[in-house]
Amino acid sequence: MEGLLPDLDVIRKDFPILERTLAGGQPLVYLDSANTSQKPQVVIDTMVDHLERHNANIARAMHQLGAESTEAYEAARDKVVAFLNAPSRNEVIFTKNATEALNLLARTIDLGPGDNVVITEMEHHSNIVSWQLACERSGAELRWFGLTDDGHLDLSNADQLVDERTKVVAFTWVSNMLGTINPVTDLVARAAAVGALSVIDASQAAPQLPVDVQAVGCDFLVFTGHKVTGPTGIGVLWGREELLNQLPPFHGGGEMIETVTMARSTYAKAPHRFEAGTPPIVEAVGLGAAVDYLGHIGLEAIHAHEQAITAYALEGLQSVPGLTVLGPLDAAQRGGAVSFELAGVHPHDIAQVLDSRGVAVRAGHHCAKPAHARFGVQASTRMSSYLYTTPAEIDALVEALHHTRRYFKVD
Amino acid sequence: MEGLLPDLDVIRKDFPILERTLAGGQPLVYLDSANTSQKPQVVIDTMVDHLERHNANIARAMHQLGAESTEAYEAARDKVVAFLNAPSRNEVIFTKNATEALNLLARTIDLGPGDNVVITEMEHHSNIVSWQLACERSGAELRWFGLTDDGHLDLSNADQLVDERTKVVAFTWVSNMLGTINPVTDLVARAAAVGALSVIDASQAAPQLPVDVQAVGCDFLVFTGHKVTGPTGIGVLWGREELLNQLPPFHGGGEMIETVTMARSTYAKAPHRFEAGTPPIVEAVGLGAAVDYLGHIGLEAIHAHEQAITAYALEGLQSVPGLTVLGPLDAAQRGGAVSFELAGVHPHDIAQVLDSRGVAVRAGHHCAKPAHARFGVQASTRMSSYLYTTPAEIDALVEALHHTRRYFKVD
């Protein structure tokens, strides 16, 4: 198959969990990577080495362990800087996850009555509820791009939506439900044209596409560590340095200050301004190893692999009677998450039967209720591949779906 | 020496980093545990096992790995519930660290002009700046308890400070700079008497004292994972269930919702209400192993050990000419962090010379600038012990301090 990663067997060996067997001796067929990715040995080993040999608090510590830990943490920042092609290392802020990064922006960007924030109907809840809460607090108006029937953004009313009172345009690069890849440079340009800030949710893009913040030209971009083969507990907010330094502080605490008296305090510049308290140190170190690992394989190559697998999956899924794919049907226009419905069987029940054969998929609304509602769907089943996914795993999925129909006697 | 943990040698073997040697072959003498604690093998192994065998996103996943991961995460919550003797598992919220937990409260407790918040002059910056920012946003007044010359809270004007317009009384259980153990039940009672919420920062207490939220009677309590032999990236907010469910949401995102439409959303109850996004899963699992580890040794026994070591350290330190201990001089009234000044040598320089002998201490303001200012001190040196600290390590510290004086020719 064209586009597959050449050393797929070798890559799979990097991921210890892929050797697991499940109940009944079934081998694991992990097709839930858009939910969270599996971790290569090098990420786990890097974290263990840090905990067993270099653990100390950072920045504040003067001793050798402190210097080693600080160096490891700041080296991880440099790796993320390279991963995003960020112009300055001061622009990469470590957060807990993508959700915290989005909420940081929604809490600190100044909004008021009369202002508006524009999002889209295909956002993950983290990029919806954060702005709903910000609008409730500030009196700003929340607007959104609708979706076309084939799962793209409906840009027909873009000029009315994004106007001179728009303060923020926030959108996902790749939809976690529909798989749609959005025209990010175009959306960034629309925001810039009216002087609004552009915020890109790259949670699903960063794992599978080369992300270059300078090429995209956005103001802010977030992603989450656990979807790029890194650990949980770590996410990234990237922002233009001058914008970050204009934002008020988010959390108050250690390391984000310049000086503190009981009456008042002054604050450090980015990135420390937004890293209050002891940061997720070993998690950042793990994330550094993860983006190095991805960089070593190459994001272009991973992207080609994902597209090949997705095309193969789209084809296989459509061979299942009564199955309807949600979102674009052309693999070139989408990422590697494919949500679908199967007539007569509820997604939970599909996932349950699949699981009994070792095939792990997600069932539900995937934290994208509005996108489901747009297509009149309560819940869907989602398979999502990653750099370790093989065509044989897609075959196993398709065969398990046929079995599901038989099990529920759908015909 | 009375009070030492009986199996100290065995306990030390649990911590792989304690076998490290530093530059010049010096063995590590780690006396910076109030900054961050070292991690026992069982915590590291539990995390590795989770990453290598059970990694999946939680709550949302229907498959076997998802069920295993969810079970591990929720079991960690139960372990923390037991650690705090919390009446309900819905009351334990996993955060990123203590700082996030304090900021969560400072962002969600309703304050307004005319209200006041009372803190103390010995707080960590996280329990100062969070409330400064909250008061700036809301127009509430920030007040604080001063300190007596011997490093205790000055409660002489307590009745004026805590009045009927007080909404929050927030204070540390154990000072990270002075070591002082505060009269928490008394402070909780004062808050309750005027209908104010009590918030306890147990970041330094949880590692070394039995913490029982029901016995203390407080409304909220926070601590941080990395100081109780757990990993970074995880902290805990405990709160009374009915209070938690009255607070508005903090971050918007996945898992904290009940239902989402583009126009509005409704929210889950605690704990999920405050755990937006993918939580620090493997970190919670690690924390669960950590509090189990501490519970196995016994917090009473750890407390006795800390007191014995602290008494021995106070004695040893005072044998160094020109050395002044900050805070209470009676080990029974304090925790295991001892800050001091050495006439004629700056804390940085002390820490540097100590480090050249493998002795790791902290130098600076320890994120407690106001407490330093109160005692007219710019910076101090702090040694802090933990359950793995031996009297021989204290001897090494004291000897290294004598050496420091010789090195800088102080006499």
Next chain:
Amino acid sequence: MSTDLDALYQDIILDHYKNPHHQGLRDPFESEVHHVNPTCGDEVTLRVHLADGPDGPVVQDVSYDAVGCSISQASTSVLTDLVIGKPVAEAMEIHQTFLELMQGKGQVEPDEDVLEDGIAFAGVAKFPARVKCALLSWMAWKDATAQAQTEGETR
């Protein structure tokens, strides 16, 4: 594996799923609630109609509109079979019995005299992720009944 799966998807459950009893929203009713399973999106709107009986209130009708998986749909159907026509006090006991079965992690022996078709859910208790599905409408019913009773008292 199939044995496990068959323990979950017993024929009784699949029958109720394909042909749910007492479906639809009906008048009269004293209370209506809407419950959601936040994780998966399953929803139920459920109405309760109580009537006075010789020994206190009786569950006269339970009507509903629900979307969800086979387990949640079948469980709703079984619920209505079990509680309609019973005194509220007795229905609450059935509720308690069902709850204990579901939370028993597969260790509780179901009592057919009390639970009738509900015993088919014994297998569900072994699938923690599905327990919420089975309980969705039972929780909604309890909530609605409590509301209907306060309603009754304040009248």
Next chain:
Amino acid sequence: MSTDLDALYQDIILDHYKNPHHQGLRDPFESEVHHVNPTCGDEVTLRVHLADGPDGPVVQDVSYDAVGCSISQASTSVLTDLVIGKPVAEAMEIHQTFLELMQGKGQVEPDEDVLEDGIAFAGVAKFPARVKCALLSWMAWKDATAQAQTEGETR
């Protein structure tokens, strides 16, 4: 270990620490800045007085009040020795040379003709945690000089 420590605490540094040059805050001055090392709390208040020279402005005086460790104190003392009396342009070049030495991780060979006593700080570059100490007053001086110059221009 002591060798490393001695590389850090060279006698020149300890001499400047015990007997700092140009200490105290003096008039006249065009700008005063206050810089803090947030991690450790070291602070410096620093004033710059410029005068007109034949080839542009000259650093007439640098006065200061500082609290901090031996490295930060000695570095401030050496700074004043190196820049007072020099044309601003030349002083800025010295600043740049010192900065490069500090950021060189111990790999940069110091130029004694330019840095004089400042070469004693070569050892500091090997201690990343201490580089900030050595640079505190140099950054303050650059900031103050820039302010004094804009001040001059707007006059």
